[in-house]
Amino acid sequence: MTDIAKPQTKPARPYFSSGPCAKxxxxxxxxxxxxxxxxxxxxxxxxxxxxxxxxxMRELLRLPDTHRIGIVPGSDTGAFEMAMWTMxxxxxxxTLAWESFGEGWVTDAVxxxxxxxxxxxxxxxxxxxxxxxxxxxxxxxxxxxxxSGVRVPDGDWIAPDREGLCFADATSAVFAYDIPWDRIxxxxxSWQKVLGGEGGHGVLxxxxxxxxxxxxxxxxxxxxxxxxxxxxxKLAEGVFKxxxxxxxxxxxxxxxxxxxxxxxxxxxxxxxxxxxKANAKALNAIVEARDWLGHLAQDYANVQAPAxx
Numbered sequence: 001m002t003d004i005a006k007p008q009t010k011p012a013r014p015y016f017s018s019g020p021c022a023k024x025x026x027x028x029x030x031x032x033x034x035x036x037x038x039x040x041x042x043x044x045x046x047x048x049x050x051x052x053x054x055x056x057m058r059e060l061l062r063l064p065d066t067h068r069i070g071i072v073p074g075s076d077t078g079a080f081e082m083a084m085w086t087m088x089x090x091x092x093x094x095t096l097a098w099e100s101f102g103e104g105w106v107t108d109a110v111x112x113x114x115x116x117x118x119x120x121x122x123x124x125x126x127x128x129x130x131x132x133x134x135x136x137x138x139x140x141x142x143x144x145x146x147x148s149g150v151r152v153p154d155g156d157w158i159a160p161d162r163e164g165l166c167f168a169d170a171t172s173a174v175f176a177y178d179i180p181w182d183r184i185x186x187x188x189x190s191w192q193k194v195l196g197g198e199g200g201h202g203v204l205x206x207x208x209x210x211x212x213x214x215x216x217x218x219x220x221x222x223x224x225x226x227x228x229x230x231x232x233x234k235l236a237e238g239v240f241k242x243x244x245x246x247x248x249x250x251x252x253x254x255x256x257x258x259x260x261x262x263x264x265x266x267x268x269x270x271x272x273x274x275x276x277k278a279n280a281k282a283l284n285a286i287v288e289a290r291d292w293l294g295h296l297a298q299d300y301a302n303v304q305a306p307a308x309x
Contacts, residue, residue: 005131016081018198023196032254041248052241053253056260057203060269061174064181067208068240071248073226076171077104082227083167084108085142087186087210090217091164092137093117098127099145101169107133107141113221122150127294135162143173146193150297154181167212175263176276185210195259198252211235278285 015023036049054069063069071077088109095117097103109117118137122128129250133139136156144151151173158166160183170179171189179187187205191197206214214230226245229236239245264273287293 008116008160021193021196022032024259026262027196027258032251032258033097034254036250036254039250041244041250049240049250049253049257050244053257053260054240054242055263056193056257059264060260060272061179062181062269063205066208067184067238068211068235068239069179070204070206071242071253072202072204072239073200073246073248074192074242075199075202076169076188078226079190080167080169081108082202082204082229083115083186083188083210085223085227086219086229087115087165087167087213087217088113088115088138089219089221090138090213092134094120094133094137094139094164096120096128096130096133096139096141098122098150099124099142099148100148101171102140102142105140105142105169106228125150125298127152129177130157133157135159135164138164138167140167140169141190142169142171143179144170144177146172148296155304158183165203165213175269175272178269178273191256191259194216195256195263197256197259198249201252201256206235206240206275 010023013027015027021076032211034051036045039046041047041050042149050071054071057063058069072082074081084105092155093109093115093125095102095109096107097119098105098121106119107136109115117140118134120128120132125148130152139158143154158180166183167186168184168188170184170187171193173179174187174189184205185207185294188202193201201295213254214235215233228245230232230240237244238258263269266272266275282297287295
């Protein structure tokens with residue numbers, strides 16, 4: 001590429017994480033708290049910082065007390081696979097896919113767990129017919145397709161009296177959309193997708209019906225240690241109080257705390273949703289001004305920018 005072809009205007013904040021989402025405004029490494037670094041995550045200070053991170057996520061997400069939230073290994077992928085491996089198989093399964101991450105959960109259900117799920121697909125840029133979903137089955141879907149930018153319009157299509165569990169991969173939706181938690185039994189996300197955070201850690205949210213499934217059902221397949229959420233027939237409550245299954249990076253935790261505290265400073269969830277909508281509006285203005293550009297999403301009203309920082 002010649003110098004002439006290179007963009008002459010560069011981003012004001014060219015600090016993109018694994019998401020890729022930008023770091024919060026004003027971010028720098030020297031602003032992170034470091035007292036917990038070099039200490040065990042099981043020490044008093046480590047547990048306190050992990051618990052504080054969980055409390056911040058609960059506050060910003062407006063997560064009700066009925067739902068547990070825990071930090072788990074393997075990013076959003078690890079969190080969602082943990083949910084699949086520990087809870088699926090008790091009843092029929094329906095998988096929805098309209099982009100690559102949804103297709104990934106289809107592959108896991110078919111080839112890894114061999115569950116013979118009902119598969120409802122749509123092409124990139126479109127949503128499938130959500131009215132086809134049978135809520136007597138467990139249902140897996142991505143709230144906002146990271147690779148297509150197409151999201152479900154709301155939670156009204158999720159049956160309030162569902163018999164199966166609702167599994168939402170919400171990694172590009174949380175903090176950018178007001179999730180109706182009464183309709184969600186399992187939700188997952190990762191810090192790098194929504195907060196400009198670092199990779200390696202996922203977040204798993206469980207509603208009461210998911211906990212009931214974990215305590216009443218034992219999968220037919222063996223579970224790796226990092227997937228085990230039950231001990232002696234009961235939920236391992238410590239996981240949802242900062243006692244992580246594996247050793248977390250306390251530096252990544254502090255990075256997430258910085259972003260969450262910033263989120264509070266800009267108006268909490270409402271402020272972050274507003275920033276996400278402003279991002280989408282700015283991108284739409286670029287598209288509208290150029291006849292050679294267009295939105296992949298067939299219905300632009302159903303687009304939400306995943307990056308909220």
